[in-house]
Amino acid sequence: MEAQTALKETSQKLKEFDIDSYARSVRLRDRVFGVIGLVATFLTLIFLFTISVDLLIDGWSRIKDPAFYTSYPSRFPEQAGILSSWVGTLYVMAGAIFWSITLGVPAGIYLEEYGGKGKVARIIEANIANLAAVPSIIYGLLALGIFVYRFKLGESVLTAGLTLGLLMLPVVVVSTRESIRRIPRSIREASYALGATRWETLLHHIIPYSAGGIFTGIIIAASRAIGETAPLITIGALTFIAFLPPAPWEDFVGMLKSPFTVLPIQMYNWVSRPQEEFHTNAAAAGFVLLMLALLMNSIAFYLRFKVRRRYQW
Amino acid sequence: MSIELKKKLDIALYVFLMLMGAVSILVTFGIVWVLLVDTIRFFTHPDGGGFPSSLIRFFTDKHWTPTFYNKQIGIWPLLNGTFLIAFISMVVAVPLGLVVAIYLSEYASWKTKEAVKPWIDFLEAVPTVVYGYFALLFVTPLLQKFFVYFGVEMEGMNALSPGIVIGIMILPYTASMIEDSFKGVPQYLREASYSLGASKLRTALFVVLPAAKSGVLSAYLLGFSRAIGETMVVAVAAGMYPQLTLNPLEPVQTITGYVVQVALGDLPFGSFEYLSIFAAGFALFAITLVLNSIAVYLKSKSLGY
Known part of the structure; x- marks a missing residue:
């Protein structure tokens, strides 16, 4: 008896499960991570860029001096x-x-x-x-x-x-x-x-x-x-x-x-x-x-x- | 040229090449020998109290002052600084390294990868003293402004800013090694996961990452070992004050920082100060050797596919 109600409940849940919205949320998460990954990868390059610019600005008066x-x-x-x-x-x-x-x-x-x-x-x-x-x-x-x-x-x-x-x-x-x-x-x-x-x-x-x-x-x-x-x-x-x-x-x-x-x-x-x-x-x-x-x-x-x-x- | 001569040349070349290969072993022996001999001389030096009391003091003293009149030779303050900064750098490098590696190996197109690779190579060539300059004169002032906002004073020399900079410094190295271990995961595991309806992120986190876990761990250990051996960033930005503290806003000194500080002065050969950098260096070498060996062992285990 109990097993049957459990089965019913599960099948009910399955029927109510909105596969489309689930797939959408998964895809969204995937895309969000793609963006995060891209940002993290470029973060190191941005860091490099910041260092170069910082050095250039700080040292410009000497760099241009022969x-x-x-x-x-x-x-x-x-x-x-x-x-x-x-x-x-x-x-x-x-x-x-x-x-x-x-x-x-x-x-x-x-x-x-x-x-x-x-x-x-x-x-x-x-x-x-x-x-x-x-x-x-x-x-x-x-x-x-x-x-x-x-x-x-x-x-x-x-x-x-x-x-x-x-x-x-x-x-x-x-x-x-x-x-x-x-x-x-x-x-x-x-x-x-x-x-x-x-x-x-x-x-x-x-x-x-x-x-x-x-x-x-x-x-x-x-x-x-x-x-x-x-x-x-x-x-x-x-x-x-x-x-x-x-x-x-x-x-x-x-x-x-x-x-x-x-x-x-x-x-x-x-x-x-x-x-x-x-x-x-x-x-x-x-x-x-x-x-x-x-x-x-x-x-x-x-x-x-x-x-x-x-x-x- | 006669055949005999040619044969002799062949053997001569073989011997020459092998000897040149063996030079690397000589280098290792040289490192171990010089560290060992001078560390033994450090522990038997009268200024340190002589063996074995010097060895006991090495692990029980609470201060590291071999260059002072009152000589204390407890290694803990230096280890404290070294590990504090290395841990801060790992807080930066562990999550970012994983994200970058997952992105490069699972998400990025071939074109993006080819475009990013040379820059990551270049990052390895940025002189560490430049990172030191950046930590001292860019990151520290920035952090100071940030902390003043919360009413916290931060010293000009501290553990936090070199820690962060070292973390970003070892990031490309760590990420590319993690990516390598992801490459070793066979494609069919990913495809099996996709066919069950898993997304890219889920596949990366729950299939690829567990399959490559020993390689990832090995990458982190090598990154950690690199952070421990990093010298110029800490020599410039961490201060020269060996102390026992867990507060990252205070100045600390690392083993490498101590070696630089002492080496900048004029060292009489065989003096207690001279020997002390070898004892400190020996500790550094032993720590990195253990970390590297574990990393190599883990890597060898990861080749299971």
């Missing part, structure tokens, strides 16, 4: 410039890119071409994944404890380049592997079939075909490393440098051993001062940094696009 790019830091905010820091950034980044290529590209080739499922390769792979997640300031401690004091390289351009090079390593290794993986097996086998040895195949085919992708990865890694401040502060980079390292074509070793400052450190130095005039300089330096990072990312984007069009296996 003397800003050709003067040394100074006690007087309106005379201070970023000459020593952008030159330092140039040298340090050159070193970082050099080290990340010499260490990262061979490691990537090894893992992809020779590694397979071997034990050594698996350990190296897990290790690189782990290194990618280590906070950058820990690299600074590594550099301070080992490069600066135990290898006695000092607080130099060389130490900074090495440190940032190690920081870039995981990204370079991963992008090297990915661009090699995109080359089909048939290319390799054709090369072997014609009697080429492994190194000939590597030199004549694998590396040239993957070079575009590898370069893209290096530029992406460099665009992240150029803004790295923490590891370089940790190794004791000076913030007040009123001279330039010797030009590499005149005194290469002297350049490597020279003390340095870089753009993000110069910016940090200016931000952390209480006088507001220095904050203007900081904003200008930040804007220059942001534009450098944007430029490098655009180059990487363009390269990736070109590479995709060039090799379509």
Whole structure:
């Protein structure tokens, strides 16, 4: 008896259930979430935009001043410039890119071409994944404890380049592997079939075909490393440098051993001062940094696009 | 070139490539070795009271003042600052990261995705010191105005504004990893859900999300670990005052902030101050290592389909 009334009630409810309005409300909820998602996604981009505009407005009086790019830091905010820091950034980044290529590209080739499922390769792979997640300031401690004091390289351009090079390593290794993986097996086998040895195949085919992708990865890694401040502060980079390292074509070793400052450190130095005039300089330096990072990312984007069009296996 | 020479070159190249691959292992060893050695020297240093009393003080002292005359070496104030800021950033990044990931993987058209991706890449390259500037000179004044409205004083250096900025900073990273784990959910699960009449939102929340839950958790852990290791934002905007507080409106100091503060001064090699940044760094490394390992383990579990 009871079961029957329950059944009746349920069927009554089913009859009264307005499927159309229910479907409408579901669809509405769906659409509302679509809008929320779009807003949330663009929120991060709006945030980026706000930062850029904020820096541009705050630092405009210095950004438009050519003397800003050709003067040394100074006690007087309106005379201070970023000459020593952008030159330092140039040298340090050159070193970082050099080290990340010499260490990262061979490691990537090894893992992809020779590694397979071997034990050594698996350990190296897990290790690189782990290194990618280590906070950058820990690299600074590594550099301070080992490069600066135990290898006695000092607080130099060389130490900074090495440190940032190690920081870039995981990204370079991963992008090297990915661009090699995109080359089909048939290319390799054709090369072997014609009697080429492994190194000939590597030199004549694998590396040239993957070079575009590898370069893209290096530029992406460099665009992240150029803004790295923490590891370089940790190794004791000076913030007040009123001279330039010797030009590499005149005194290469002297350049490597020279003390340095870089753009993000110069910016940090200016931000952390209480006088507001220095904050203007900081904003200008930040804007220059942001534009450098944007430029490098655009180059990487363009390269990736070109590479995709060039090799379509 | 003779065949013999070619064969030798082949072997030489193999050895060269493997050695270069092994350098990364050397880096890891270098990190562990330098942190371990200098942390041991920190705990045996007479200024800290020598082993084992220094180790006990490390966990029982209520202040962190290795640079003062009266040296106290309790790690808790630094951990307090570190975790307070990391939690604030997760309050921002957890819900927003999920919404952005669901939108990108379930809702957005291919075109939108292609348009958004390069910008998300670029966000990763924004220098963190720029975020620090933004937190100190844009977000903090804004929040101060907001809180004055409610009659609450907020200090110029505080945990809230760097926390919020770090949250937005790790958002693209977290969201793209969550999206990756959503991609691993097979299409037939979604189609089964649609065929039963479920909407997109319901499918995303009750089918895709549970199916990818370990990947999502792993993404959050990696984001959290990144927030803990973040340096420049907190060095600029969080202050330099290590204290035990849960009030986000007060200045705090994180482990990373302490390392920066000490490194900016002139450090004699082997001094107590010098060693203290390695002990603090060791704690940071251990915390992030644990978080990353759990994340990797969870990720490996999520490949079940």
